[in-house]
Amino acid sequence: MGLGLGWIGWIIIGGIAGWIASKIKGTDAQQGIFLNIVVGIVGGLLGGFLLKLVGVDMTGANIFLSFITCLVGAVILLTIVQFFNRAKK
Template sequence: MNFIIWIVIGGIIGWLASMVMKTDAQQGIFLNMVVGIVGALLGGWLLAPMFGSGTINADDFSALSLLVSFLGAVILLGIVNLIFRGRLR
């Protein structure tokens, strides 16, 4: 059951991050899930030590862990935009 919740929350986080970075029209549901989950990994690696929290990947579903996962997804989309488009958007 945790896996399903992890996929759903990752999809929502990826979708919100794609709306913030204005890449929502280019992505589907599957890519939003991937962005949310990989962004949570990136956020856990970069941001979680600074905030002192976990991420959705560490089964920590607090408001701070959702924020760290969301920021990680936004950073991931920014890196992808820089690589493929040469600008942040």
């Protein structure tokens, strides 16, 4: 993720992406702002990793593409967590 946003920018993008992903997956009531930020940032790492696997280079990506990557990664992450939570029950 080659944007020069700094850690505050990634917290903001991660928080927004994590919050929207939690709304999409219906987990917002269970998560607070901190967990939304964590989900968004980890989702961004996951999304970037998956894009790298298929040969997409995110170096120099604009903020919109970075946000979409975080959002999609966060939705995937929440889907995986929900799958394992259902399997435990």
